[in-house]
Amino acid sequence: MSRRRIGFLVFDGVKMLDFAGPAEVFVEANQTLDAYEVVPVSADGREVGTSIGARVSVACAAHEAGWFDTVVIPGSELAPREFVTPELLEAARSLAGRTRRLTSICSGAFVLAELGLLNGKRATTHWKFTRELAQRYPEIRVEPDPIFVRDGRVFTSAGVAAGVDLALALVEDDHGADAARAVAQSLLVYMQRSGGQSQFSASLSGPAPRTPLVRAVAGLVWADPAHPYTVQELASLGGVSVRHLTRLFRADLESSPAEYVAYVRFSVAREKLDAGCTVTESATAAGYGTSEAMRRAFVARLGISPRKYQQRFRSTLRSA
Structure with a gap:
């Protein structure tokens, strides 16, 4: 069986782990399968500088690279408006027409979005970029919570470690669950988390309040989430009117x-x-009046019940 060629489109400022993490999954699979050829390419065929300062050599320029089974476009710590250059877009457009599967890691989704390749599709990216992706490209059905999303031949993932999850999922698609499990065990990572699993690290990483009054009111809520707050009470605690508090929250x-x-x-x-609490215990601690109220909140935000969410998380831990 011939090796599947996996192309990585790298560029100056590429996030090293977005590139190296998924690449190592395919390389590790070769220890038992000899199934993949990892081929880094750049827009002009020159080496690139990464997020950690190391430089990466490439095999060739994108337009010279030939056909790929899978093309991976990593992201960057730079703002999308900085790293998504005309040269990178032209290289990505060329590769997109010469691959069976097209994938992005983290903010690499902005490259696919700018080319219109995500229009009408479900997609995700790192949680800190999802709002910008949705606002700039309203034709995309942005899903902020999953660690990766598949829509047809296009795969998008959240940042950094989620790229490893996605690469393991691709190995499983190609060679089965046993092959992917062997790679995960060798790399000492989870057998890939389900694509629908939440970006767990984002649970407490919503926007930080900047206004002192909003910060103070938000701190009160975090300190006692089980309290039955009303907007009137929060406004009173902040010493302002409901209208003014609402305006501050909207702005901040x-x-x-x-x-x-x-x-x-x-x-x-x-x-x-x-942390392993029961659904009832979690509902009580969080201030939901009943377990059913919490179930409705989870279904609305994640599309699954709290019990299924917890089972999925626990099964991930057991499969490491």
Whole structure:
């Protein structure tokens, strides 16, 4: 069986782990399968500088690279408007027409988006970029929570470690679960988390309040999420009118006070489930009146019940 060629389009400022993590999955698979050829390419065939300062040599320029089974476009710590250059876009366009599968890691999704390759499709990226992706490209159905999303031949993933999850999923597609499990065990990582699994690290990483008054009110909610807050009470605690508090929350966090309370409760409930608490215990700690109320919140945000969410998380831990 001939090796599948996996092309990585790298560029100055590429995030090293977005490139090296998935690449190592395919290289590790070769220890038992001899199934992949990893081929880094750049827009002009020159070596590139990475996020950690190391330089990476490439095999050739993108337009000279030939046919690939899979093309991977990593992301960058640079803002998308900085690293998504005309040269990178032209290289990506060329590769997209010469591959069976097209994938992006983290903010690499902005390259596919700018080319229109995600229009009408479900897609994700790192949680800190999902809002920008949705605002700049309204034709894309951005899903902020999954660690990776597949829509047809196009795969998009969240940042850094999620690229490893995606690469393991591709190995499983190609050679089965046993092959992917062997790679995961060799690399000492989880047998890939389900693509629908939440970007767990984002549970407490919503926008940080900047305004002192909003920060103070938000701190009160985090300190006692089980309290039955009303907007009137929060305004009173802040010493302002409901209208003024709502205006401050909208300007600072792009949400209403009530929406922020709901966000805090959901985050607390999810953390409790991750820690092994029961659904009832998590609902109580987070301020949901009943387990059913918490179930509705989880289904609305994640599309799954709290129990299924917890089972998925635990099965990931067991499969390491």
